[in-house]
Amino acid sequence: xxxxxxxxxxxxxxxxxxxxxxxxxxxxxxxxxxxxxxxxxxxxxxxxxxxxxxxxxxxxxxxxxxxxxxxxxxxxxxxxxxxxxxxxxxxxxxxxxxxxxxxxxxxxxxxxxxxxxxxxxxxxxxxxxxxxxxxxxxxxxxxxxxxxxxxxxxxxxxxxxxxxxxxxxxxxxxxxxxxxxxxx
Amino acid sequence: xxxxxxxxxxxxxxxxxxxxxxxxxxxxxxxxxxxxxxxxxxxxxxxxxxxxxxxxxxxxxxxxxxxxxxxxxxxxxxxxxxxxxxxxxxxxxxxxxxxxxxxxxxxxxxxxxxxxxxxxxxxxxxxxxxxxxxxxxxxxxxxxxxxxxxxxxxxxxxxxxxxxxxxxxxxxxxxxxxxxxxxxxxxxxxxxxxxxxxxxxxxxxxxxxxxxxxxxxxxxxxxxxxxxxxxxxxxxxxxxxxxxxxxxxxxxxxxxxxxxxxxxxxxxxxxxxxxxxxxxxxxxxxxxxxxxxxxxxxxxxxxxxxxxxxxxxxxxxxxxxxxxxxxxxxx
Numbered sequence: 001x002x003x004x005x006x007x008x009x010x011x012x013x014x015x016x017x018x019x020x021x022x023x024x025x026x027x028x029x030x031x032x033x034x035x036x037x038x039x040x041x042x043x044x045x046x047x048x049x050x051x052x053x054x055x056x057x058x059x060x061x062x063x064x065x066x067x068x069x070x071x072x073x074x075x076x077x078x079x080x081x082x083x084x085x086x087x088x089x090x091x092x093x094x095x096x097x098x099x100x101x102x103x104x105x106x107x108x109x110x111x112x113x114x115x116x117x118x119x120x121x122x123x124x125x126x127x128x129x130x131x132x133x134x135x136x137x138x139x140x141x142x143x144x145x146x147x148x149x150x151x152x153x154x155x156x157x158x159x160x161x162x163x164x165x166x167x168x169x170x171x172x173x174x175x176x177x178x179x180x181x182x183x184x
Numbered sequence: 185x186x187x188x189x190x191x192x193x194x195x196x197x198x199x200x201x202x203x204x205x206x207x208x209x210x211x212x213x214x215x216x217x218x219x220x221x222x223x224x225x226x227x228x229x230x231x232x233x234x235x236x237x238x239x240x241x242x243x244x245x246x247x248x249x250x251x252x253x254x255x256x257x258x259x260x261x262x263x264x265x266x267x268x269x270x271x272x273x274x275x276x277x278x279x280x281x282x283x284x285x286x287x288x289x290x291x292x293x294x295x296x297x298x299x300x301x302x303x304x305x306x307x308x309x310x311x312x313x314x315x316x317x318x319x320x321x322x323x324x325x326x327x328x329x330x331x332x333x334x335x336x337x338x339x340x341x342x343x344x345x346x347x348x349x350x351x352x353x354x355x356x357x358x359x360x361x362x363x364x365x366x367x368x369x370x371x372x373x374x375x376x377x378x379x380x381x382x383x384x385x386x387x388x389x390x391x392x393x394x395x396x397x398x399x400x401x402x403x404x405x406x407x408x409x410x411x412x413x414x415x416x417x418x419x420x421x422x423x424x425x426x427x428x429x430x431x432x433x434x435x436x437x438x439x440x441x442x443x444x445x446x447x448x449x450x451x452x453x454x455x456x457x458x459x460x461x462x463x464x465x466x467x468x469x470x471x472x473x474x475x476x477x478x479x480x481x482x483x484x485x486x487x488x489x490x491x492x493x494x495x496x497x498x499x500x501x502x503x504x505x506x507x508x509x510x511x512x513x514x515x
Contacts, residue, residue: 111394
């Protein structure tokens with residue numbers, strides 16, 4: 001049941017799976033985490049917005065930002081990882097967070113298969129499958145180990161880094177070597 | 185500082201090194217290149233490139249392109265002059281209407297790209313042709329002269345410097361910076377704020393990086409595209425007003441090929457044509473490099489045709505470096 005919930009990336013289907021689960025302390029934690037990821041944080045009545053996916057995108061953008069605004073960037077990274085509770089040590093919450101992070105990475109990676117992804121030269125040159133995989137590796141690395149390294153927050157982000165890395169390694173066989181190359 | 189950090193800082197600021205080397209070369213061949221009048225002149229020349237390049241930066245960041253800005257500038261020139269000279273409108277109202285019109289053209293571009301799904305290069309090329317034609321129709325292909333002579337205040341955008349502006353003079357001599365350069369600096373500050381400190385800037389980078397993930401994250405991608413093309417139109421309109429103020433006469437033939445020069449500035453400044461990567465400080469450097477290159481070549485008596493060849497080469501090299509670095513990263 002847990003596996004189905006964490007393998008599914010459509011939020012509506014995930015909620016249905018969660019809803020069908022018998023009530024337990026585990027399902028309660030899973031629901032809390034799910035709500036944190038998908039609830040209406042803006043209070044504008046918008047549904048099914050993936051806030052964690054947005055945070056992934058933000059972390060990647062912050063990783064690419066130059067040194068000029070380093071202080072404000074590091075502050076923002078810290079605020080994002082606090083919202084993601086990456087430093088949570090309490091079990092079993094930490095374990096469920098890890099699976100939810102992986103699910104977020106899975107959802108991000110599902111967008112990396114779209115036709116426009118990683119296209120170059122004003123969208124005219126479509127990327128090959130190999131280029132898409134390479135870009136996906138870079139994106140995942142930037143939003144996890146890359147941003148953690150440049151902000152000096154690797155310890156605080158360890159659960160997040162592990163989850164995203166593990167999901168990336170599942171994505172394609174060449175990802176492991178590519179990730180390790182980027183890490184160096 | 186370890187070797188990696190040094191290399192990373194060097195890579196991020198290499199464009200400024202190119203600018204310094206370029207200035208040093210021109211100053212070596214012609215010492216007048218670094219004279220105050222020439223620096224003031226360059227700042228006037230680059231001002232309208234700079235202003236227009238801000239909108240283009242936003243557009244290229246989302247992996248789009250806006251080929252209509254040259255025609256928008258020409259139309260703004262003609263409409264603003266027509267309203268003031270032929271219809272006797274108040275100068276400020278004419279400026280306001282012209283810039284609003286430029287912004288609306290941007291919205292139209294956004295609509296074609298986001299809602300209809302026409303590729304940006306085709307949609308904005310169509311706009312380029314349509315609005316250049318409108319400028320010809322409105323002016324009858326003839327210039328509308330005497331804009332600054334009839335409305336002396338209009339010339340303040342380009343001709344006046346801070347120490348010539350009475351309000352500032354009362355506050356003391358604050359230098360020789362032309363008003364148009366100050367407008368450009370303000371626009372760059374606004375552009376930099378939008379990119380680095382506002383949510384909109386974050387959205388621009390996100391859309392350029394991964395459009396589908398942005399959509400799933402709750403960004404209204406189509407609305408953002410409308411906004412970005414509208415901003416591009418707005419900045420092109422403002423650049424058109426500055427150009428009209430400099431030339432004092434509206435020409436429907438103004439700014440032909442201008443979009444390619446602006447694209448050169450933006451790409452040279454490190455904004456990736458693949459979208460999602462770039463910063464405003466790099467674009468400032470790109471604008472200064474192109475401005476200095478043009479001025480330096482004129483001072484060295486390089487013919488106009490050769491200047492065109494050089495500018496074309498710069499664009500090709502800038503795009504080539506961007507594509508090459510992407511390929512190298514991937515391999």
